[in-house]
Amino acid sequence: MLKVEHLAVHYGDIQALWDISFRVEDREIVSLIGSNGAGKTTILKTISGILRPSKGSVSIDGIRSDAIPAHRIVEMGVILIPEGRRLFRDMTVLENLEMGGFIDRARKLKDQNLKWISEIFPVLSERLRQIAGTLSGGEQQMVAIARGLMSDPKWLLVDELSLGLAPLIVKNIYDTLEEINRSKEMAILVVEQNVRLALKIANRGYVIENGRITTEGSGSDLLNNKEIKNAYLAMG
Amino acid sequence: MLHVAQILSYGILNGALYGLVALGLSLVFGVMNYLMVAHGGLIMLASYTTFWAFFYTRIDPFLFIVVVTPLFFVIGWILFKILFQSLMKFPEGEKIKNSLLISFGLLLIFSNLAILFWTADERAVTTVYTGKVVQVLGVRLPYIGLGGVALAIIVIIALHLFLTRTYFGKAIRAVSLDHEAATLMGINVNRVCLVAFSIGSALAGIPGVLTSLNAFNPAISFDLTNKALIVLILAGFGSIKGVLIGGLLLGAIEAGGVYLVGTPYREVFGLILFVLILMFRPQGLAGKKA
Numbered sequence: 001m002l003k004v005e006h007l008a009v010h011y012g013d014i015q016a017l018w019d020i021s022f023r024v025e026d027r028e029i030v031s032l033i034g035s036n037g038a039g040k041t042t043i044l045k046t047i048s049g050i051l052r053p054s055k056g057s058v059s060i061d062g063i064r065s066d067a068i069p070a071h072r073i074v075e076m077g078v079i080l081i082p083e084g085r086r087l088f089r090d091m092t093v094l095e096n097l098e099m100g101g102f103i104d105r106a107r108k109l110k111d112q113n114l115k116w117i118s119e120i121f122p123v124l125s126e127r128l129r130q131i132a133g134t135l136s137g138g139e140q141q142m143v144a145i146a147r148g149l150m151s152d153p154k155w156l157l158v159d160e161l162s163l164g165l166a167p168l169i170v171k172n173i174y175d176t177l178e179e180i181n182r183s184k185e186m187a188i189l190v191v192e193q194n195v196r197l198a199l200k201i202a203n204r205g206y207v208i209e210n211g212r213i214t215t216e217g218s219g220s221d222l223l224n225n226k227e228i229k230n231a232y233l234a235m236g
Numbered sequence: 237m238l239h240v241a242q243i244l245s246y247g248i249l250n251g252a253l254y255g256l257v258a259l260g261l262s263l264v265f266g267v268m269n270y271l272m273v274a275h276g277g278l279i280m281l282a283s284y285t286t287f288w289a290f291f292y293t294r295i296d297p298f299l300f301i302v303v304v305t306p307l308f309f310v311i312g313w314i315l316f317k318i319l320f321q322s323l324m325k326f327p328e329g330e331k332i333k334n335s336l337l338i339s340f341g342l343l344l345i346f347s348n349l350a351i352l353f354w355t356a357d358e359r360a361v362t363t364v365y366t367g368k369v370v371q372v373l374g375v376r377l378p379y380i381g382l383g384g385v386a387l388a389i390i391v392i393i394a395l396h397l398f399l400t401r402t403y404f405g406k407a408i409r410a411v412s413l414d415h416e417a418a419t420l421m422g423i424n425v426n427r428v429c430l431v432a433f434s435i436g437s438a439l440a441g442i443p444g445v446l447t448s449l450n451a452f453n454p455a456i457s458f459d460l461t462n463k464a465l466i467v468l469i470l471a472g473f474g475s476i477k478g479v480l481i482g483g484l485l486l487g488a489i490e491a492g493g494v495y496l497v498g499t500p501y502r503e504v505f506g507l508i509l510f511v512l513i514l515m516f517r518p519q520g521l522a523g524k525k526a
Contacts, residue, residue: 048420049419050420069424070420073422082416082420086414088413088417090409091409091410091413099406099418099421099423100421102421103422106422151422
């Protein structure tokens, strides 16, 4: 279980998160929704060790992780697919995937994972030698996800993967994530501005406003919640 | 015509050395945005190391590469730990400025210590093949210069293979492209930078051995840093592939200048080139627009 308790995070003097508590059970899909600047990305960056909390804790399978260096969080089974993809643009697709599988545990599984990735993203297997920066946006997002999967994670944190992509491509990628969740029993924490999509695939969801959790519930409950419909789905 | 070919070939032999001189600087700048201008100082110290090692052992100086390179790897490791590690947390622009200040201070310290210990006199390692040449179609090519070209090609190919064929080498490239994304993949960015910096410093050892074979003194540290910066601009900042080409180009242009105007103005042409490139093509000849 991935557990966040009473988390507070500051950027210098400015506080971004107040008393955030939530959990992601094994094999669960959880969505964090909220408007721009609500603090969703800050939560993901704190879990992956890029940011340090000023209060509260993060624990991974019962081990406190909020003081562990970011590169070692990956070894604990948590990987972040960052917003904007952040591929190593001048390197080939294969090299990007190899960097995803950099940690020792993942290197041993390289061939096996590459084979799996060519099954879930067949288009990438034809592009392995291509420079990552020359791919289309949708393909780049696939590489970003595949790169994360190469680390053999137990929790996949996904930040705004719909950004700048055509709706059909987004839908395909989310279908693939659901498939991965089912077949690999991988827990997924989704941060997404496309609220409908995020809640549709989620077992549970949390609504974040101005750095605080305001509502939580199952994915379908939140989809039918009147306030959420008003605020995020534009259908009052 | 033969005269032109002769001057041009000297230029190319020099150019290979310039490429080697710039290699470490380029690697360090590419990976962590440190402008390590003390690199010329490290090369000068490597020359003195070779000189004294040869003085006491009389073993062929080219063989000292296997000793000098690891020695300067360790020196780089120590310098990074003491002086440069703390800069890691700064934003990019600050890294350039602060590393420039620190390493310029180092450059002054290195050259003054060298004057203190070994005086400002010119020295050179004199071997049995010093001054020997081979004749190719009437063009005279010194053994030492040819050795430099061979070394430059070997070292650049070796570095290229390291960066493209090994996990750690690829991690160095990944870090140079995006520190945060590399961290998110489980790469220890601090460690990668430490090793890349040490490799950069080790790469001062190889040109150091070459410069020891011609006349050198503590002041060459400034000249060498100068050359390295010009090559860096020609090649495009942080481009390893461009470095050899940049070095050869600088060598050829200097040779052309010597032919047209005369030896005293040799340095001027490199610097004019430096200014022109910065004015009209700041991303470097081979570099892409940022």
